[in-house]
């Protein structure tokens with residue numbers, strides 16, 4: 001059976017009933033068995049948010065091995081933005097897998113890679129001449145953006161920000177701010193990485209331009225002129241921190257004035273997630289280089305660096321690449337993902353989800369002053385939890401509300417430097433009914 005009805009979201013084509021259902025306790029017996037096997041077979045370093053194992057997913061739900069149907073407020077960490085196994089993506093992947101799975105673009109190139117580069121050059125902010133290069137993961141693309149910026153400027157220093165998250169490889173661990181769990185015990189880290197203060201409206205009084213001045217002072221005093229500044233326009237793991245208005249434009253302007261490469265890490269914020277195709281658009285900034293991944297290909301591993309032709313082409317021939325980078329199946333999925341976003345009006349759908357969630361969460365905050373802040377854009381919304389009436393972080397509350405939601409069949413993630421942020425990243429294919437049900441569960445959890 002295909003559920004082709006309109007749920008206030010997009011038209012779905014999934015056979016999964018779009019309703020939360022608890023068939024067993026969470027986790028059920030089959031998930032518990034699998035978890036025991038995981039413990040004996042998989043390295044302990046790989047944790048899981050939920051204690052259940054998935055068998056199917058679609059629309060706004062994930063079904064587990066015990067027949068529980070969970071509401072998905074995570075999208076596999078902001079990846080399945082167009083809906084997991086979106087119909088166009090499934091068709092494109094099947095067709096490409098039958099044609100060829102791999103030739104290596106550096107050996108025998110194929111059109112899909114070029115077509116994805118053309119789309120990225122068209123869709124990213126700015127009308128200047130652009131080039132793109134494709135990789136597998138967000139971290140790999142961030143590393144390559146830094147390589148490109150160094151090749152272009154002939155400088156080495158790179159600036160990252162407080163609360164930043166850029167990945168788990170050696171250079172991106174250095175760029176990432178938080179020690180536990182991402183860096184602890186894994187050093188030494190790559191040199192020539194410097195950290196500047198962010199704008200964090202809930203926790204500092206500075207307006208955007210003043211916060212930018214504070215950051216620029218640190219950069220000028222500690223480095224002079226770096227090769228690049230790397231920043232998430234809205235921080236992801238760091239707690240969905242939206243900098244005060246004017247912060248990003250002032251920083252971008254300083255980079256332009258000083259010939260420093262401005263790199264926007266839009267790995268989490270890209271591809272319609274924030275109610276714009278890219279979050280840079282909210283303040284009209286035009287990054288020199290833009291890094292995308294997560295939402296780019298509906299779950300197939302793909303990432304990209306897109307930017308000014310003269311910067312991108314500074315890296316010598318053969319200097320960029322990788323065996324799997326721009327895999328043909330991932331490229332087919334990306335083209336189908338972009339088509340889905342445009343055909344289904346998903347940028348607007350993300351804005352609708354923002355309105356619905358902020359309305360519900362604001363009503364909740366009226367009754368509960370442990371919700372210190374509600375923030376984010378589009379379908380990237382968070383609440384920061386504090387001890388009642390203060391700004392003191394309350395990570396235990398975040399953990400217990402998340403645990404209560406998990407037990408009742410709602411997938412919700414936590415984040416933030418202090419671990420006190422509940423973050424909501426629903427797929428844009430979720431129905432309003434499911435969102436309301438999930439918010440009812442959360443309200444009861446509080």
Ligand SMILES: *Cc1c(COP(=O)(O)O)cnc(C)c1O
Pocket residue numbers: 136137138139140142165166167168232236237265266267268293294
């Ligand atoms: C997830 C993330 C990364 C790392 O991407 P991976 O694909 O996990 O390597 C980098 N930057 C940001 C902002 C992210 O959210």
